[in-house]
Amino acid sequence: MNRSDVSGQRAALEAEVSARMGLVPNFFRPDQVAFEPVSGMWDFAKKAYLDNPLPALFKERLFVHLSRFCRARYCIVRHVGFLVGEGNVAGTPDVPAQSVDEVIKLLQYPVLPEEDGLSAIVARVEARPGAGAPLAGSGLERDVFALAALLFVEPLMAERARKALDTFLGSMLLERLLAFLAFVRTAHYWTLTHPSIRPEADMATFLDRHEALADLVLSDEAVAATETGQHLLEELRQLRAERDERAELRRALAERDEALERQELLIDELNHRVKNTLSVVQSMTELTLKQAHVSKDMRDGLTGRLGAIARAHDLLTQEYWGAVALDRVVRETLEPFRSCAVTIETAGPAVPLRAKTAVALAMALHELATNAAKYGALSVAGGRVEVVWSMDEYCVDHAKQFRFTWTEAGGPAVALPSRRGFGSMLIERSLSAELRGTAELRFEAAGLVCSIEAPLPQDTEAGAEVWGVAPADHGAARGGGDAGREGTD
Incomplete structure (x- = not known):
């Protein structure tokens, strides 16, 4: 056969x-x-x-x-x-x-x-x-x-x-x-x-x-x-152990999901209350300043800063106060300043930031953009602002170095101010302290330049503590204005 x-x-x-x-x-x-x-x-x-x-x-x-x-x-x-x-x-x-x-x-x-x-x-x-x-x-x-x-x-x-x-x-x-x-x-x-x-x-x-x-x-x-009986008993013991492990994992996952759900409810409630509080503060501030006959420039400056905090808060709320992308902070902070008459370009790698760092950077960007809209490159047609950042290899112990640069061009002639205002102090002092680095304002003839540098520690966890930076691929990614001339009327 x-x-x-x-x-x-x-x-x-x-x-x-x-x-x-x-x-x-x-x-x-x-x-x-x-x-x-x-x-x-x-x-x-x-x-x-x-x-x-x-x-x-x-x-x-x-x-x-x-x-x-x-x-x-x-x-x-x-x-x-x-x-x-x-x-x-x-x-x-x-x-x-x-x-x-x-x-x-x-x-x-x-x-x-x-x-x-x-x-x-x-x-x-x-x-x-x-x-x-x-x-x-x-x-x-x-x-x-x-x-x-x-x-x-x-x-x-x-x-x-x-x-x-x-x-x-x-x-x-x-x-x-x-x-x-x-x-x-x-x-x-x-x-x-x-x-x-x-x-x-x-x-x-x-x-x-x-x-x-x-x-x-x-x-x-x-x-x-018998050998067969022993083998079967061992198989059953293994199956029962695996079943118990799966049951324990399911219980742990269920408990985690319940905890996350409770956390989300609490965060949503907190966000709602903080947002309402910020709205009340903005309204009270504007009303108080009007009654005190404070100048419009001062009123606009203070309410603008409160608005920047509110926008940063909204952005962090969407991420449940976890890491938020730097390019998103830049894009959404500068969005109110875009117009068809000026150009804002942004470029840099994906860098997640912790909540506190994101708020500090958003405040600094707001100050820079507000100043540019009043006196700098965003105050005239054809003005241009370039915002770039990078994570470079640093020569000392091969640590990573964060570099962030705001550069204005095409605006009115720049002169060194006679005194430092609140915005300058916020950038050069508060932001430097938050990033544990340096922030410098240079009033060059072509336009204002703001340079920020801060070391990122070699230890990943230490870096995460400072920046809120998870181990991420720092490959290049274009920011919100990567087309070069996005604008709204």
Whole structure:
């Protein structure tokens, strides 16, 4: 027989087994052992087990009971699976599956009758001549299984059991029962001599979910003494450990999600209150300054600064006060100053900033833009402001150096001011302290230049403490005005 013929026969056998049993047990997989013996075993199974006229549920439950005698655990595991719906009960699809509790009670039956109790069992069985198969879970079933087990284990010494079963079942059904017992014994021998036949994954998963059932099936002394039993027990221990770890992880994730939800609610409430407070402060400030007959320039300067704080607050609120991108701070702070008559260009890498640093930088940018709109490059048509920043390699210990430059051009002639105003002090003192670096204003002939430099410590965590900078790719990224001439009327 050529290889293609054997392959076709194997496929046909597996298809027939699957159609009858609801799956292909490893017991009947031709790739486990030679094809012809498996094929012969299937023929024997059909005649003595599947097509045996004894009731399907009676056969399956008795198969499980008798498999408690087999040191290899394959048969008891697989046939417990058939009982609970993992496959068909005795190859009969329309037989309802049993519950785990019903199977546990079956596995708690006495394996063999006690010698002093045998007479009582025989008497009860013989009192029901011709009754046929007993009801599942009944006391009569327990008695019949005890006698069948005695006949299964010691056929030459179980004459009383044989006669009682003959009376109960009738001679024809007794012969069917004996054929069934012969197949069960053959199945046990087959699995004992073929240790490669292992329980299927569906039953390992099922037993992992039902520990009480698994303990009854796998944890008795006879099982623990076998290599297969030990392997199954170890697999179950691993599955249970993984299940417990997954359950613990799910609990931790649920707790984290609840905490995050509470945190978000609190942050939303805080943001709402702070925003309302800023609005009230702005209104009160403007009204107070008007009543005090303060000049419009002073009123606009103060309310503008409050507005810059409010806009920075809005930006941080959207990020739940986490790291916010530097290019976004620049873009949104300068947006009110854009027009078709002037040009604002921005460029630099992605640099996340912590909340406090973002507010300080937004305030500094507002001061620079306000000054440019009044006296500098943004006050005349054709004026231009360029904002660039970088993270450069520094020569001392190869640390990173943050550089930020504001450059004006095309504006009115620049002269050194006679005194330093609030904006200059905010930039040169407050921003320098916040960044732990230097900030310098240079009043050059072509226009105002503001240069900011600050070291970024080599240690990533230290850098994050100063800047709010997560380990990020500092590859180049264009800012809000990268087209060069974005403007609004």
